[in-house]
Each structure stands twice: as structure tokens, then as C-alpha cells.
Amino acid sequence: MNGQPLTSELARLVHSSLPEQQEEAMRAARFGLIDYLASGFYARDDAGVAKLWRIVEAEGGSADVPVVGQGRKASFLKSALLNGFIGHALDFDDVHSDVRGHPSTVILPALLAAAAAHRPSAERLLAAYAVGVETMARLGRTIGAAHYEKGWHNTYTLGVIAAAVAAGYLAGMSAERLEKAIGFAATQSSGMRIQFGTEAKPLHAGLAAQAALLSIRLAEEDFGGTRTGLDGDIGFFGLYGDRAAAEERLLAGWGSDWSIVRPGLWFKIYPFCSAAHHAADAALRLHQSGAFLREEVERVCILFPPKGDAALIERNPSTGEQGRFSVEYVVALALSGYPLTLEHFTNRPIGPQLLAFLPKIERQYDGGIEPAAQAVPKGRFTIVEVVTKNGDTYRERVDCPRGAPGNALTLDDLQAKLQASVPDDPARARQLVRTIMNMQSADDLQMLLTLI
Amino acid sequence: MNGQPLTSELARLVHSSLPEQQEEAMRAARFGLIDYLASGFYARDDAGVAKLWRIVEAEGGSADVPVVGQGRKASFLKSALLNGFIGHALDFDDVHSDVRGHPSTVILPALLAAAAAHRPSAERLLAAYAVGVETMARLGRTIGAAHYEKGWHNTYTLGVIAAAVAAGYLAGMSAERLEKAIGFAATQSSGMRIQFGTEAKPLHAGLAAQAALLSIRLAEEDFGGTRTGLDGDIGFFGLYGDRAAAEERLLAGWGSDWSIVRPGLWFKIYPFCSAAHHAADAALRLHQSGAFLREEVERVCILFPPKGDAALIERNPSTGEQGRFSVEYVVALALSGYPLTLEHFTNRPIGPQLLAFLPKIERQYDGGIEPAAQAVPKGRFTIVEVVTKNGDTYRERVDCPRGAPGNALTLDDLQAKLQASVPDDPARARQLVRTIMNMQSADDLQMLLTLI
Incomplete structure (x- = not known):
């Protein structure tokens, strides 16, 4: 030095x-x-x-x-x-x-x-x-x-x-x-x-x-x-x-x-680990597209860059609190049409329908996909891919989730968050x-x- | 596991x-x-x-x-x-x-x-x-x-x-x-x-x-x-x-x-880092032998096994408090005839005579010397070698210093320590x-x- x-x-x-x-x-x-x-x-x-x-x-x-x-x-x-x-x-x-x-x-x-x-x-x-x-x-x-x-x-x-x-x-x-x-x-x-x-x-x-x-x-x-x-x-x-x-x-x-x-x-x-926010945005878009029903989902693949999911340590959460660190739980909620709000991330047990959905969801990693220039964090992306029972495939990719720098909340958004908190x-x-x-x-x- | x-x-x-x-x-x-x-x-x-x-x-x-x-x-x-x-x-x-x-x-x-x-x-x-x-x-x-x-x-x-x-x-x-x-x-x-x-x-x-x-x-x-x-x-x-x-x-x-x-x-x-206690015992023995005066010392070598002095981070202490982690200071005190007692390890500056002695003292390492079976800690020893101005060499080796397991203090020793503390x-x-x-x-x- x-x-x-x-x-x-x-x-x-x-x-x-x-x-x-x-x-x-x-x-x-x-x-x-x-x-x-x-x-x-x-x-x-x-x-x-x-x-x-x-x-x-x-x-x-x-x-x-x-x-x-x-x-x-x-x-x-x-x-x-x-x-x-x-x-x-x-x-x-x-x-x-x-x-x-x-x-x-x-x-x-x-x-x-x-x-x-x-x-x-x-x-x-x-x-x-x-x-x-x-x-x-x-x-x-x-x-x-x-x-x-x-x-x-x-x-x-x-x-x-x-x-x-x-x-x-x-x-x-x-x-x-x-x-x-x-x-x-x-x-x-x-x-x-x-x-x-x-x-x-x-x-x-x-x-x-x-x-x-x-x-x-x-x-x-x-x-x-x-x-x-x-x-x-x-x-x-x-x-x-x-x-x-x-x-x-x-x-x-x-x-x-x-x-x-x-x-x-x-x-x-969203009230959970930021490393799952990309997947949340992607899964919400897939759900809101109306292209398939939850019951039609055969499997879900969540694709990260290598180590992009290090913070998401819970693969088999049993409570909503553990679900804060489970991208599987977040995606299961979103694809099931639940709002990603606080009441789903408490220390109460996760319901049987959601638990049954979790095994359909798997993580994959691909170091060959080019990150976007605006990616937040740098080098990060998440792709959520749904394959339905009849073989259709739906994909959404998110590089910069809502709330992140480049896709920032406004003062009105923050005031709304504060108002909802009291x-x-x-x-x-x-x-x-x-x-x-x-x-x-x-x-x-x-x-x-x-x-x- | x-x-x-x-x-x-x-x-x-x-x-x-x-x-x-x-x-x-x-x-x-x-x-x-x-x-x-x-x-x-x-x-x-x-x-x-x-x-x-x-x-x-x-x-x-x-x-x-x-x-x-x-x-x-x-x-x-x-x-x-x-x-x-x-x-x-x-x-x-x-x-x-x-x-x-x-x-x-x-x-x-x-x-x-x-x-x-x-x-x-x-x-x-x-x-x-x-x-x-x-x-x-x-x-x-x-x-x-x-x-x-x-x-x-x-x-x-x-x-x-x-x-x-x-x-x-x-x-x-x-x-x-x-x-x-x-x-x-x-x-x-x-x-x-x-x-x-x-x-x-x-x-x-x-x-x-x-x-x-x-x-x-x-x-x-x-x-x-x-x-x-x-x-x-x-x-x-x-x-x-x-x-x-x-x-x-x-x-x-x-x-x-x-x-x-x-x-x-x-x-x-002694009220200083235990890693210097071997050297302290050795230096006290050398001093008590009466074989040389401080003024006759040309140089002192303190020999450790490799990394045996890791805790002794002060090579050039300026206060007695720093001297708690300086084998050089401890050896300088002992060879100068000072008792190794608390008043020499306070935050007061080290006196000029002792400071002038420190540069004569160096550390060396030898991984080839066989540790003793009774060594405490395991594998440790310290050899203090004094070379006088007329070329005489005096060595003392300590493997298990006083107070260490195998050379333990008695209840009387401990009672004396407690009494000295109040x-x-x-x-x-x-x-x-x-x-x-x-x-x-x-x-x-x-x-x-x-x-x-």
C-alpha cells in the first residue's frame, strides 16, 4: 500500500x-x-x-x-x-x-x-x-x-x-x-x-x-x-x-x-429479501398475463446467474417468515394469485396448497447469459419459466426490479408505503x-x- | 459429517x-x-x-x-x-x-x-x-x-x-x-x-x-x-x-x-502475554547466573519455533503497556535486573536505558529444533542467547515456564498472588x-x- x-x-x-x-x-x-x-x-x-x-x-x-x-x-x-x-x-x-x-x-x-x-x-x-x-x-x-x-x-x-x-x-x-x-x-x-x-x-x-x-x-x-x-x-x-x-x-x-x-x-x-424481487416481478407478470391457471402448471424453472441466489437460503420453507428467503415461496405465491403483502410473510405455517406447489419449482444457473447494462445488482437477472401440462412455455426476464435504482420509487410511492405502515x-x-x-x-x- | x-x-x-x-x-x-x-x-x-x-x-x-x-x-x-x-x-x-x-x-x-x-x-x-x-x-x-x-x-x-x-x-x-x-x-x-x-x-x-x-x-x-x-x-x-x-x-x-x-x-x-513467559524465565536465569553485566551484552537472540511469537506483536514498544506484547522489552527488563512486576507494564513511557537496550535484541526462528515432550504450549520453546562484547555466549532454553501446566502454581502461590492484589x-x-x-x-x- x-x-x-x-x-x-x-x-x-x-x-x-x-x-x-x-x-x-x-x-x-x-x-x-x-x-x-x-x-x-x-x-x-x-x-x-x-x-x-x-x-x-x-x-x-x-x-x-x-x-x-x-x-x-x-x-x-x-x-x-x-x-x-x-x-x-x-x-x-x-x-x-x-x-x-x-x-x-x-x-x-x-x-x-x-x-x-x-x-x-x-x-x-x-x-x-x-x-x-x-x-x-x-x-x-x-x-x-x-x-x-x-x-x-x-x-x-x-x-x-x-x-x-x-x-x-x-x-x-x-x-x-x-x-x-x-x-x-x-x-x-x-x-x-x-x-x-x-x-x-x-x-x-x-x-x-x-x-x-x-x-x-x-x-x-x-x-x-x-x-x-x-x-x-x-x-x-x-x-x-x-x-x-x-x-x-x-x-x-x-x-x-x-x-x-x-x-x-x-x-x-415487497416485504422479502431483495434477491427474490426480480423473480417476483417476473412471476407477477406471468400471472397477470392470464395465459395459464395455477392448476395447469407442470413445472417452474427460476434461472439465475451463478451464485445470484446466495441470499435465498430457504428452498423448503415451512413458515412465511422463512419464505422471506425462499424464491420458490415467492414465485408460488405470485403464480397462485396471492398479493405479495406482509400477511404472507409472518411466522404462521404455509398453507397446504402452496406447500404442494413448491416441489414443482426448481432453480437453475446459467453463466452464459449476458447480463443487461441496467441490471441491479450488477450482473444479476432472473428468468422465470413456466411449463404447463400441455407443454406450453412462458418466460419472463427481469434485470432491474421495481424499486431498484433505475426503476425507482417516487415520493408518492414512499408516502403510500408510510401510510400503509400506519x-x-x-x-x-x-x-x-x-x-x-x-x-x-x-x-x-x-x-x-x-x-x- | x-x-x-x-x-x-x-x-x-x-x-x-x-x-x-x-x-x-x-x-x-x-x-x-x-x-x-x-x-x-x-x-x-x-x-x-x-x-x-x-x-x-x-x-x-x-x-x-x-x-x-x-x-x-x-x-x-x-x-x-x-x-x-x-x-x-x-x-x-x-x-x-x-x-x-x-x-x-x-x-x-x-x-x-x-x-x-x-x-x-x-x-x-x-x-x-x-x-x-x-x-x-x-x-x-x-x-x-x-x-x-x-x-x-x-x-x-x-x-x-x-x-x-x-x-x-x-x-x-x-x-x-x-x-x-x-x-x-x-x-x-x-x-x-x-x-x-x-x-x-x-x-x-x-x-x-x-x-x-x-x-x-x-x-x-x-x-x-x-x-x-x-x-x-x-x-x-x-x-x-x-x-x-x-x-x-x-x-x-x-x-x-x-x-x-x-x-x-x-x-x-508475570503480568504480560504468556507467549513471552518462556523467554522471561530464561532471561531471569541468565541474569541470576551473574555471568555477565548488562553493560557487557553485545547482542541477544531470542529463538522461537516458526510462528511461536505470533502474539508478541510489539517489537518497538514505547510504553510498558505495549511492552506486555514485546518479548524484547521483557528480556531487556530481566537482563537489566528489574523485577518483572506490574509497575513496569503500565502506560508510562519506557525509560531511555531500556529503550537503548532494545535494538540489541533480535528474534530468530528455527523449525529444525525438536520441541520437548513437556512443552507448553505443545511444540513451543524459547531459547535466549546472550553474546557478550568479549565474545562469550550464554544460552538458556525453556519449554514449560513457571505457572504453566507441568510447572504449576500451588494454592500457596495463588494465595500469595491474591494477597499481593489487595x-x-x-x-x-x-x-x-x-x-x-x-x-x-x-x-x-x-x-x-x-x-x-
């Missing part, structure tokens, strides 16, 4: 970042905040939230930071555990293709707690969010595809560092302290994909956000730690993945553009959107905190 | 363990508890402890579990963060060669909290400690040397799982819940050796203990999580190390003997030793909690 260590150079770039000078980045951050809150409100009565509250209550502690959709507060660190879990509980929150994971449900819980503690301007919070997404996207590009494929859950492994950077930036932390905060976060980086399909997956987001805040507190207390946590053979990249070209991927061009804008966040219109209180959804789209000052931000 | 998944088989074996039937194991556990408390009392005024308290106090919370040497209590989870840090703050606590790390400073903080919550008998606590050490030793044997060498800090990565298993065993948790607790712990497994030589290293012990207890609480609340966290390509062993022969190394012969007895815990007589209160040390060596009942254990 030439020049400065990665860690110190990243800290320096973060410290001097000015994303608020790019209006597009601020607007993208406002969109992301709306989507995070919608995803969280949807989950406000989730059973896992109640379990986490019991653990938090037994610990006791101060009530400083609002917890999304709960009408109550928790301590600085514990609020992040809860808000991270809540945002990701239904897997309805945004993803980012460079991250190969969920940025906002780790970064924003850390920032909400830091906002309650430091009372920055709303602009500063949005800027910190853009800096966090930028960090997480660049960590993802640097660490490489093998990291995720090996079994790591990027939302946790990368999110903890990104959220620490974002919260440190919000607090105006010096570059020297940011270096240590990065090291404290990196040394708490964990999370295994083997937990996908269980409540532990969204818990990872909460654990990452909480660990990020602890990293910031340790740095504020001048606790001793490495200032080169990302560097060298035994630093973060050496240990967790690939550090070839790390300098270029992590640092080059920082601040000339913002990853929260390009490629941008992917807001979900169906009993449409005024609240409207007030939240108005507040988020217009907030600038510290007072505006404190007002937002009273609404979540 | 044949038969049951590793995770469920481990949980079943843990659940049915009866180490209290082996008197040697119980006695070794009593020794380990004395040594952990001594190591913690030594650190009671450590600056890092005060920093952690400020973070804990800002969070607020209940006061349920005593914190070693502090005369005050913290909440269930936070007590483990503090007690883990305190036990390891000076790197004076026990190590275990199978673990290649520090078992007691992760396992015992988790058990002290679980003891305050569940009020088990003292025998149950000691048995749970033996089960935790057994688990951690077997995890270490299974994951292989490459795990540590790659950059992981085994105290954290393996400790979090072992402490969760121990605390779950103490609480009488079912095998099914233990399976999930193992998964919750494994997915929080982290810790990078790049933090060695900073306060973050002992913090790892606290983070591991705290994460272990959270894992237990999640399992108690029936939070959803994988029951096969150790298994398969993307499970713990697949992701963090080697799973070849995992079944044999992790499970075979469980309960026929206890790793807390054979090979046993290594209690330190020099102002010899009665307390005596009472602690008496209590620990005799405790059986739940009341005995609650009495102990009032003394720490």
Missing part, C-alpha cells in the same frame, strides 16, 4: 465531507429516512420487538431516545438495538447493491441516538446518513463478493463500521478519534448468514447499530485502541475479505459523488413526510424525534 | 455434563476463580475501568451484579462488560494452551452475572466453569492454529460461545435452547488481534462475556435463531476456520476428562481463599458475591 494507512485516510475524508452541498444527496437521505420509518412502523407489533423489550427492561436504564412506533424511549445504546431490529424485522427496508445488505437500518438507529444526545441540525443528520451510506458502499466494494458468499452478513459486518463513522461524523468527532472508533467497530464486526430466515437476522442490524454507538462512546472517552484497524494482514480487510485494490475502492474519488444517489438506495415494494393514523404519515422533506434546523430534527 | 449436527450434539453433551463428579475438576475451578479475582483486583484502579464506568453510568440501569474490586454493582449485561475487562486489563489472568487465549476472564464474568440472577449452588457455578473451559478448549482444538494466526483474538471469538454455554448450563437451560444460544453467540463472535497492546484487547473479554449473556437472554425469551450455528460451510467453523475433523475434536470423549484439569489452566506469575486488606484475601476452597451451597456462593 502506498501513502497513508487506509484507516487514517478514511477518517480524514469522512471528517472533511460536505454532502449537504449536493441537493440530490440530501433529497435521497430524506427518502431513505421515510422508507426506514415505514419499514419500522410496519413491524411495531412484531413478536421479536416484545422479546427484545423484555431484555432491555430487565437491564433498566435511562429513557433518552425514541424507539420507532413504540411511543416510548430507551437508553442511548439500547435504543439502537431496538431501532435496528425494528427497521429490519420484516426485511422491508432498503438495500444497496454496493453494500449487498441493508444500510439504513444500521446507520439511522445509530444516528437517531446520536441526534438525541448531540442535538445537531437536521441537515447534519442527513449529511451524516449520506456519509454512512458512502462508507458502507465503499466497504462493500472493497471487501469484495467473496465476503458475502463465504457466509458473512454484510449488514452487520460492514454496517457496524459505517454506522460508527456516521455517528462520529454527526458528533463532529476529530479524524484521530474517528480512526479509533473505526477500529472499535471493526473489532466488533460479525454476523453469519446462517441466521437468515430467523429473528436473529434483523437482530444483526440492532447489534451492529449498538456496537457502532459503543465504538463512538469509547472513542469519546479516549479509550485505547488501534488507529489502523482496517490496515494490513491482520486488519479488517485482511481478516474478513479482500484487500487488493483497497486504496482505490475505499478512497478514490470520495465526495465527488455520493453512493446514496448513485447507484442509490433500493426501496422495497393505517390507523394517516395524518401522522402526512406530517412525517412533510417534516422530513422540509427539515433543516436542530429544532426541526427534535420535532421529528417526537413523531417517530 | 456423519450423525447429528455439531451444534445439537454439543448442546446435548453440555446439558448432560457432570463435572462435579470429578474432584480434581472442582479443585481446578476453585484455583481458577482465585486467580481470576487476583487478576481483577490488581486492575481495580486501572484507567480503562473508569472510562468504562462512565459509559455504563450514562446508560443507567439496575445494580444487580458485583463488579470485581469496585465495591459496587452493575446490571446483568453490563457487569459482564466490566468484569471481563477488569479480569484481563493487565493480561495477568490465566491462559489455556488449547484455547490459545484467556478462558476465565470471559467465562467467569458471565457466570457471576448468571449466579446473581439464578442463585445456583456454588458447586453448580464451579461445574459450569469447568463446562465452559471444556467448550472453549475444544473450540480451540477444532478451529485450528490458522484461526489465531490469521488475526482472530480467540479470547473473544471462542470465548463468547464458551461463556454462553457455561451460563446456559448454570441456568439449567434445555439442550434445544442451548443450541440457539450457541448460534446467538457464534453470530456475535469477533475480535481482531490488531487490537493487541491497547485497552481494546481486554475490552474484548468484556464484550465477549456481555454478548454471551445476551445470547442466553435471547434463548430464554425464545427469540428465533439457527439451531445449527456451528455446522456446515456457512456456520461458525466453516466461516472462521477449519472444520475438518470437527466432530472428533469438538465432541469425542466429552466428559471422560476435563480440560480445566488436563492440560489445565496456566496461571501467570495489599491493604490481607484478611480479605484469606477470607476469599477460604470461601472459594470450601464453598458448596447457594448461600456459600451468595456470600462469595459479597466479597468480590
Whole structure:
């Protein structure tokens, strides 16, 4: 490696970042905040939230930071555990293709707690969010595809560092302290994909956000730690993945553009793993074509590029919750004419008709098919092919599903998602959107905190 | 892999363990508890402890579990963060060669909290400690040397799982819940050796203990999580190390003997990294021989087997704290006639005379030297060779340093260590030793909690 260590150079770039000078980045951050809150409100009565509250209550502690959709507060660190879990509980929150994971449900819980503690301007919070997404996207590009494929859950492994950077930036932390905060976060980086399909997956987001805040507190207390946590053979990249070209991927061009804008966040219109959204769009089109009835389906082939289905670990789900990671279940639902809405992705058992449909569906892989230029994520596509009992074949291919960058949701779409998440209180959804789209000052931000 | 998944088989074996039937194991556990408390009392005024308290106090919370040497209590989870840090703050606590790390400073903080919550008998606590050490030793044997060498800090990565298993065993948790607790712990497994030589290293012990207890609480609340966290390509062993022969190394012969007895815990007589203890013994012998004066030393060679010095990451320490991981500093102290006591391993700068001595000392490696049968750790030795200005050469070789299994400390040695850790209160040390060596009942254990 030439020049400065990665860690110190990243800290320096973060410290001097000015994303608020790019209006597009601020607007993208406002969109992301709306989507995070919608995803969280949807989950406000989730059973896992109640379990986490019991653990938090037994610990006791101060009530400083609002917890999304709960009408109550928790301590600085514990609020992040809860808000991270809540945002990701239904897997309805945004993803980012460079991250190969969920940025906002780790970064924003850390920032909400830091906002309650430091009372920055709303602009500063949005800027910190853009800096966090930028960090997480660049960590993802640097660490490489093998990291995720090996079994790591990027939302946790990368999110903890990104959220620490974002919260440190919000607090105006010096570059020297940011270096240590990065090291404290990196040394708490964990999370295994083997937990996908269980409540532990969204818990990872909460654990990452909480660990990020602890990293910031340790740095504020001048606790001793490495200032080169990302560097060298035994630093973060050496240990967790690939550090070839790390300098270029992590640092080059920082601040000339913002990853929260390009490629941008992917807001979900379906409450399941984004890797199944291409197949969902394709299967819905096939169903809506009216060309065949479910009973006429002989078999279904779902075609991916090699490893394009790594996140979809459930081939034989027995509950809707497991179905969030089953492309078979999603396609079975769509071809059966069910809407792809939340009530089909709970912890209730999957009905017998759908279970009987699953064995007709198989996955295939083809490395020879040319990905589309606009594909999201890069190199991805999904083809759903239905063969009917009388031998007819129907195919649909999707390269960039609805909600993904290039096929993005509008503010109206996001407002509709937020309204659906608080169906009993449409005024609240409207007030939240108005507040988020217009907030600038510290007072505006404190007002937002009273609404979540 | 044949038969049951590793995770469920481990949980079943843990659940049915009866180490209290082996008197040697119980006695070794009593020794380990004395040594952990001594190591913690030594650190009671450590600056890092005060920093952690400020973070804990800002969070607020209940006061349920005593914190070693502090005369005050913290909440269930936070007590483990503090007690883990305190036990390891000076790197004076026990190590275990199978673990290649520090078992007691992760396992015992988790058990002290679980003891305050569940009020088990003292025998149950000691048995749970033996089960935790057994688990951690077997995890270490299974994951292989490459795990540590790659950059992981085994105290954290393996400790979090072992402490969760121990605390779950103490609480009488079912095998099914233990399976999930193992998964919750494994997915929080982290810790990078790049933090060695900073306060973050002992913090790892606290983070591991705290994460272990959270894992237990999640399992108690029936939070959803994988029951096969150790298994398969993307499970713990697949992701963090080697799973070849995992079944044999992790499970075979469980309960026929206890790793807390054979090979046993290594209690330190020097407050620095155990990988430098061989060299310390050798250098002290050379100094005590009186064959040469420091001023006559031309150069010193410290000879290891290849990678035998991986933990000793500081070649040019500038403070005594960094010197805990510098074999050069340890040898320089010993050859200069300084006692290898705590006051030389604080965060104060190293004096000019010692600094000037360091460049005379070099490390060498020889893979051709036959390790001794009694070597601890297996395959390890250190040879210190002094060449004087007039060309004389003096060598000492150590295979099993003082305090290591095979050259173990006695109860009197441990009592002396405990007494030195509370020099102002010899009665307390005596009472602690008496209590620990005799405790059986739940009341005995609650009495102990009032003394720490």
C-alpha cells in the first residue's frame, strides 16, 4: 500500500465531507429516512420487538431516545438495538447493491441516538446518513463478493463500521478519534448468514447499530485502541475479505459523488429479501398475463446467474417468515394469485396448497447469459419459466426490479408505503413526510424525534 | 459429517455434563476463580475501568451484579462488560494452551452475572466453569492454529460461545435452547488481534462475556435463531476456520476428562502475554547466573519455533503497556535486573536505558529444533542467547515456564498472588481463599458475591 494507512485516510475524508452541498444527496437521505420509518412502523407489533423489550427492561436504564412506533424511549445504546431490529424485522427496508445488505437500518438507529444526545441540525443528520451510506458502499466494494458468499452478513459486518463513522461524523468527532472508533467497530464486526430466515437476522442490524454507538462512546472517552484497524494482514480487510485494490475502492474519488444517489438506495415494494424481487416481478407478470391457471402448471424453472441466489437460503420453507428467503415461496405465491403483502410473510405455517406447489419449482444457473447494462445488482437477472401440462412455455426476464435504482420509487410511492405502515393514523404519515422533506434546523430534527 | 449436527450434539453433551463428579475438576475451578479475582483486583484502579464506568453510568440501569474490586454493582449485561475487562486489563489472568487465549476472564464474568440472577449452588457455578473451559478448549482444538494466526483474538471469538454455554448450563437451560444460544453467540463472535497492546484487547473479554449473556437472554425469551450455528460451510467453523475433523475434536470423549484439569489452566506469575513467559524465565536465569553485566551484552537472540511469537506483536514498544506484547522489552527488563512486576507494564513511557537496550535484541526462528515432550504450549520453546562484547555466549532454553501446566502454581502461590492484589486488606484475601476452597451451597456462593 502506498501513502497513508487506509484507516487514517478514511477518517480524514469522512471528517472533511460536505454532502449537504449536493441537493440530490440530501433529497435521497430524506427518502431513505421515510422508507426506514415505514419499514419500522410496519413491524411495531412484531413478536421479536416484545422479546427484545423484555431484555432491555430487565437491564433498566435511562429513557433518552425514541424507539420507532413504540411511543416510548430507551437508553442511548439500547435504543439502537431496538431501532435496528425494528427497521429490519420484516426485511422491508432498503438495500444497496454496493453494500449487498441493508444500510439504513444500521446507520439511522445509530444516528437517531446520536441526534438525541448531540442535538445537531437536521441537515447534519442527513449529511451524516449520506456519509454512512458512502462508507458502507465503499466497504462493500472493497471487501469484495467473496465476503458475502463465504457466509458473512454484510449488514452487520460492514454496517457496524459505517454506522460508527456516521455517528462520529454527526458528533463532529476529530479524524484521530474517528480512526479509533473505526477500529472499535471493526473489532466488533460479525454476523453469519446462517441466521437468515430467523429473528436473529434483523437482530444483526440492532447489534451492529449498538456496537457502532459503543465504538463512538469509547472513542469519546479516549479509550485505547488501534488507529489502523482496517490496515494490513491482520486488519479488517485482511481478516474478513479482500484487500487488493483497497486504496482505490475505499478512497478514490470520495465526495465527488455520493453512493446514496448513485447507484442509490433500493426501496422495497415487497416485504422479502431483495434477491427474490426480480423473480417476483417476473412471476407477477406471468400471472397477470392470464395465459395459464395455477392448476395447469407442470413445472417452474427460476434461472439465475451463478451464485445470484446466495441470499435465498430457504428452498423448503415451512413458515412465511422463512419464505422471506425462499424464491420458490415467492414465485408460488405470485403464480397462485396471492398479493405479495406482509400477511404472507409472518411466522404462521404455509398453507397446504402452496406447500404442494413448491416441489414443482426448481432453480437453475446459467453463466452464459449476458447480463443487461441496467441490471441491479450488477450482473444479476432472473428468468422465470413456466411449463404447463400441455407443454406450453412462458418466460419472463427481469434485470432491474421495481424499486431498484433505475426503476425507482417516487415520493408518492414512499408516502403510500408510510401510510400503509400506519393505517390507523394517516395524518401522522402526512406530517412525517412533510417534516422530513422540509427539515433543516436542530429544532426541526427534535420535532421529528417526537413523531417517530 | 456423519450423525447429528455439531451444534445439537454439543448442546446435548453440555446439558448432560457432570463435572462435579470429578474432584480434581472442582479443585481446578476453585484455583481458577482465585486467580481470576487476583487478576481483577490488581486492575481495580486501572484507567480503562473508569472510562468504562462512565459509559455504563450514562446508560443507567439496575445494580444487580458485583463488579470485581469496585465495591459496587452493575446490571446483568453490563457487569459482564466490566468484569471481563477488569479480569484481563493487565493480561495477568490465566491462559489455556488449547484455547490459545484467556478462558476465565470471559467465562467467569458471565457466570457471576448468571449466579446473581439464578442463585445456583456454588458447586453448580464451579461445574459450569469447568463446562465452559471444556467448550472453549475444544473450540480451540477444532478451529485450528490458522484461526489465531490469521488475526482472530480467540479470547473473544471462542470465548463468547464458551461463556454462553457455561451460563446456559448454570441456568439449567434445555439442550434445544442451548443450541440457539450457541448460534446467538457464534453470530456475535469477533475480535481482531490488531487490537493487541491497547485497552481494546481486554475490552474484548468484556464484550465477549456481555454478548454471551445476551445470547442466553435471547434463548430464554425464545427469540428465533439457527439451531445449527456451528455446522456446515456457512456456520461458525466453516466461516472462521477449519472444520475438518470437527466432530472428533469438538465432541469425542466429552466428559471422560476435563480440560480445566488436563492440560489445565496456566496461571501467570508475570503480568504480560504468556507467549513471552518462556523467554522471561530464561532471561531471569541468565541474569541470576551473574555471568555477565548488562553493560557487557553485545547482542541477544531470542529463538522461537516458526510462528511461536505470533502474539508478541510489539517489537518497538514505547510504553510498558505495549511492552506486555514485546518479548524484547521483557528480556531487556530481566537482563537489566528489574523485577518483572506490574509497575513496569503500565502506560508510562519506557525509560531511555531500556529503550537503548532494545535494538540489541533480535528474534530468530528455527523449525529444525525438536520441541520437548513437556512443552507448553505443545511444540513451543524459547531459547535466549546472550553474546557478550568479549565474545562469550550464554544460552538458556525453556519449554514449560513457571505457572504453566507441568510447572504449576500451588494454592500457596495463588494465595500469595491474591494477597499481593489487595495489599491493604490481607484478611480479605484469606477470607476469599477460604470461601472459594470450601464453598458448596447457594448461600456459600451468595456470600462469595459479597466479597468480590
